[in-house]
Amino acid sequence: MPIRPLSPHLSVYKFKYTLVTSILNRLTGIALSFALLLLAYWLMSVASGTLAQQRAQRLLGLPLLKLVYATFVFAFCYHLCAGIRHLVWDTGHGLERAQSQRSAWLVVSASLLLTLILGYGLLHAGRTP
């Protein structure tokens, strides 16, 4: 490897909370990649028939996995909000410091609110006719 400066130069940044929103976007993206893997596994189990799905359902229903699903729900809500923020930035809007600080708070609070709503909905899914 040639010795060249490699971005991102994490160590040169002064810590600011807007930095957390950026890192969190990547981390939630990684989490969602694993959620996609789980989705493919679930779909394959449904396609394989009743027995395979029952086995998968038992595996996916492990209590420990509830924590993983909760992470996925938050990751989805956060990545969605932060992604929309990025799309707005791409149009050239909201890039001023004050604006991006405001939108950072907006993204965090909106994603937490969405997580609560979606989490509640999923907890009660499959119970109402």
Added chain:
Amino acid sequence: MSLSSPLRQVLGAGPSRSGVHHWWLQRLSSLALVPLTIWFVVSLVALPGFDHATVSAWLAQSWTALLLILLVLIGAWHSQLGLQVIIEDYVHGAGTKWLLLVLTRFAHLLIAAAGVFAVLKVAFRGPA
């Protein structure tokens, strides 16, 4: 005509002229995933149950199958692009980086193929 010197061209250093393409695909896929993922989670919440019969019947509907295939394909595409950037940014060893990039590609190809195959299989079998 290239403005860079012959030596620079031989060494292969400098812009690859493909960065914007990656960036643009990431934006396009994210734009498509906004409505697709919202549809998906709302559908999951609205499902009356997660047993085999209910899920199969849901998957067998044409619109569900179509949208799910789009979700899996575009989701895998977006995930591939995102993980690729993260690996390129943070993994500095040339060999490890290459290996991880190849593994990521293969894994996403597998996920996309499995998802599409599974949905089609259930959809063409019809409601159980």
